[in-house]
Amino acid sequence: MTVERSRITVRGAVQGVGFRPFVARLADDLGLPGHCGNDDVSVFIEVEGQPSSLSEFTRRLRTDAPPMAVIVDMAVQSLPVRRDESFRIVDSRHALGSRTLVSPDMATCADCLRELADPSDRRYRHPFINCTNCGPRFTVITDLPYDRHNTTMAEFPMCEGCLAEYIDPTDRRFHAQPVCCPDCGPRLFAEIDGHRLDGDDTVLTAAQEALRDGKILAVKGLGGFHLVCDAADADAVATLRDRKHRPDKPFAVMAPDPTMAAELCEISESESALLRHPARPIMLLRKKHLAAVADGIAPGIDDLGVMLPYTALHHLLFTPPPGSDVIPPQVLVMTSGNLGGEPLCFDNDDARTRLRDIADMFLMHDRHIAVPCEDSVLATEHNTVLPIRRSRGFAPLPVVLPSRGPEVLAVGAEIKNTFCLTRQDYAFCSAHLGDMGSLESRRAFETSVRQLTHLHGISPRTVVADQHPGYSTRQWAQSYSDRTGTPLHTVQHHHAHVASLMAEHGLVGTTVLGVAFDGTGYGCDKTVWGGEFLLVGPDILTTRRVGHLQAFSLPGGDAAVRNPVRVALALLHEAGVTDSEGLPCVEAIPAAERASVESQLSSGLGCIRTTSVGRLFDGVASLLGVRHRITYEAQAAIELEALARTASQPASLTMEVENDQLRLAVLVSGMVAAVRDGTPPADIALGFHHAVAAATADIVGRAAAANGVTTVGLTGGVFQNRLFLELLRAHWENSGYRVLTHHRVPPNDGGLSLGQAVIGAAAAMRGPRRRQPPTSRPGTGAT
The missing domain is CATH 3.30.420.40 (ATPase, nucleotide binding domain)
Structure with a gap:
């Protein structure tokens, strides 16, 4: 019988998510001896057995991984056989200067929901229930390594029961840093008309009564506040629009379960899978004609943004407390807790100040949010995901680059802003920050940059910005460059869009014909571009406008x-x-x-x-x-x-x-x-x-034939138009072209920072260059 030994190195968000116990159970199930452990950047595994069993083990590492595990890449190498007798979890290894990946927040898992609804369970109706497979991660982390004392749960010491679960490798809460229960966890409270309410069921009953009466609630979630009202109450929706100064822009809604979501919208299999994804994004779905929501939710359009509950508190808002005769709303408006153009409120005191003229009641808790994070927004096109906003549940997971490069900070665009940090062969795009038109937004941007650079231990070698001289992000980058001596590199807007698409598909180093259609981008001739056909070469630094x-x-x-x-x-x-x-x-x-x-x-x-x-x-x-x-x-x-x-x-x-x-x-x-x-x-x-x-x-x-190109990329905000995408695909069906669309970052300006980062990294690797002064002029023609 042939026996082989393999060393498997798994990189990604695989720490603090139950990955090592999962590996041990899988090895035991397949009868494979060996060991596994953590180092600062990966989980390392050694197993030995028959080749067929090793192959099955490697396959199931990906397919059966815990819900919160995100495998970025996996390397397998052969080792000499050692004839181990069993499989064990070994001590972690640490190297100075290494940084683990930060896991995103995930929705409450099915096991925790069963406990939440079980009167005999000690976490019955506990608003902060979580385990290794779910709950807050990114939004509670203050530093790395990811241990409880480096999270906002540090001020909530574990009780004996939670500690026993935390240290038991066979328990679902093994090393779940946010683990807690009613005896040791955060506390829910409410404020209404200057009075404070305490006690979970008292607070929830008052919240449901307020929603029934057409009131607006400010509800603190994982990454910030939502403004909430009954989605079927036309007067409440109109009041929220008036107070939020948002006359037409659609509101997202939260349905209690997939069945209600299906009553509101037409949902395909691929859309249903994304709606139920542990990230629980807002899904843009085709609204049914007689959907049971007010017409003012999404006026003038046929899509409805729908999400499912992703915290225990959300589930409890739809469930009347024992003995209550209040009937909660069937569907809730869940829109960002801010005024138009302002950053998301995530601190209790800030919410009291900025939302006081909008909310009739505040539903809050005493666990601090370390990093604000908006809801993600997805659609589907051609049965594949089309990101509209990449944030909670996905940020700050990295995009893997083809090779290692210098550390770069790319500051993104002026609207739908994200920024991007590169480290080794990872590109970390921030959560959605919004529009940079206000002083509050720019302060939030600077705070977020400081937080993420600290978490990843990054001191950028290059800072990258858009060429538009009027962008506040460009001006911030110039100030940062002047202050720190970090070289500033500017990138043409649509060049960055195409580079972003190439980076997420791992095609840096090839030639791509990019179609970059959007609203506004500063052109190389100082006019406003937005309908561009750009040929981007293998070095990613050069591009030629071909139409x-x-x-x-x-x-x-x-x-x-x-x-x-x-x-x-x-x-x-x-x-x-x-x-x-x-x-x-x-x-x-x-x-x-x-x-x-x-x-x-x-x-x-x-x-x-x-x-x-x-x-x-x-x-x-x-x-x-x-x-x-x-x-x-x-x-x-x-x-x-x-x-x-x-x-x-x-x-x-x-x-x-x-x-x-x-x-x-x-x-x-x-x-x-x-x-x-x-x-x-x-x-x-x-x-x-x-x-x-x-x-x-x-x-x-014409351009593809003239330049011998067969890969076409579609990028820019216009390619959020799914009808237009479908029509273009129809033209190229069976054409031999490889057609790229966005699946990891948005086609809009929310994905721009990734493209800036890979161009900036390539420029930094090219060698020292003279810093660009604020008055530097972009070229005309090739960039």
Whole structure:
């Protein structure tokens, strides 16, 4: 009988998640002697036995791993046979300067939920129940290594019962750092009208009564506060919108279970799997016509953001306490605890101050949140995940890079901000931070950078920023560079988008034809880009623009972004349409504003030239009467996509391609003619999507053939439009192209920092370079 020995090194979030006991049980199950242990960056395993058993062991390490374990990579090497008699867990090994990976927060597991509902269990209805397979991780960590004294649970000493579980390798709570029970854990309390309520059931009864009465609650969760109300109560939803200053942007909702989620939305198998994922993200799902939520939840669109409960407290909000006659709401609004444009509230005192004019009641606890973390948002496209916001449950797990490189800090974009740190062959993207338009947001950004660099023990060799001179992140990076002497490297916006896609697919070192469509990005010619075809080479540092959307004017610059009606007039002007009377966009704009815009367009004064596909979608939305003014980013384009999905058939429209440009005249003129002919707006909207997709595929075909490229990447915020993605895929079916889309980081600016980081690391490895002064100018053409 052949016996072999293997050493298996498993890297990833595999510490503090029950991985070593799992390995020991698996080895015993397969009759394999050996040992396993932790070092600072991995779990090391040695096992010996028949080759078939070793192969099965290696396979099941991945397939049967504990729920909170995330295997980044696994290396196997052969060793001489030692003839061990049993399998054992050995002591950990530590090396100076090494840092473990930080695990993300995960939803309450099924075992803990059974205990939560069991009156005979000592953790019955305990709002902070958790075990090795679930609960807070990233949001409670203050330092590494991940031990209880380095978490915000340090102030809650374990009772004898919890300690006994914690030190027992056979127990589900072995080395679960947040382990606690009603005797030793955090405390739930509420504040309403200046009065404090204590006692779990007293607090929960009061919260459910407040929700029944149409009140707004501020509820402290894992990574911050939510603002919560009854999703079926139209008046409560309207009140929340008014107080939060959020007139139209959709609210996310929480359903108590998958059955209720299915009553609200159409859910495919892939969507159901993601909805139930231990990260418990918000899933964008197709809303059913008679969904039992107020119309004001997601006005003007056909998607609904739905998530399932991910803490015991959430589950208890849907469950009346024993003896209570209150019937809790069936579905709850769960939206970020902040005002529009501000960072998430995660501290009790901060929430009392910033949310006092929004919330009628505060439902809080006394466990501090070390690191704020918003909910993640996912969609599916082509039965695969499409990240919209990567945060709780996923951050700060790394993207593995092809090779080790220098330590880099990339500061990301101005909206949907994340930053990225590289260490060895890992790229750590932060949780979602939001828009950098306020002083509070910039302070939150700086705090988060300080926290994550401390956790990973990183002192960046290079700081990387967008080339836009007006971005506050660029200005922060310049200040950081001046203060620390760290070289500053700037990266063109769309180059970073394509590099981000290449990095998450492990294709740095190859050539990719990137299609980067978004709303705004500072171009190499100092105009606003956003409809770019970029050829990025194997060194990741060089890119060549091989096509783009025809430039048009944005009258008033940012004012046009907020007012798609102005973009519509600009498109008509660029296309040479002189007879615009009676069109929806013309009817919607006051005469004085129209005259001002037309004067700007004729003279060019006060206009910015752009190639933005995002702005094209906005302008078409106004041209068809869908949306003339917006109150949140991409509102017009989102509503245009929703309208297009209701079409009976696409209007026959064409977008011409000339000199590697997507041309506007024929497309815009065709839409004007269709409007005048009485073609339904939905059919025109769908025809527009078809026309842009066909023209995009045409330019890709020309550029790919000319440059011998077969890998095409789709990136930028426009590729959150799943209808547009589907139409493009249809053009390339059986074409031989390898088509890349985002699955790890968002296509929008939330994924930009990853691309900045890999470009910055490549630049740093190229050798010393002169620091770029604040007045440095980007090149024109190749970057």
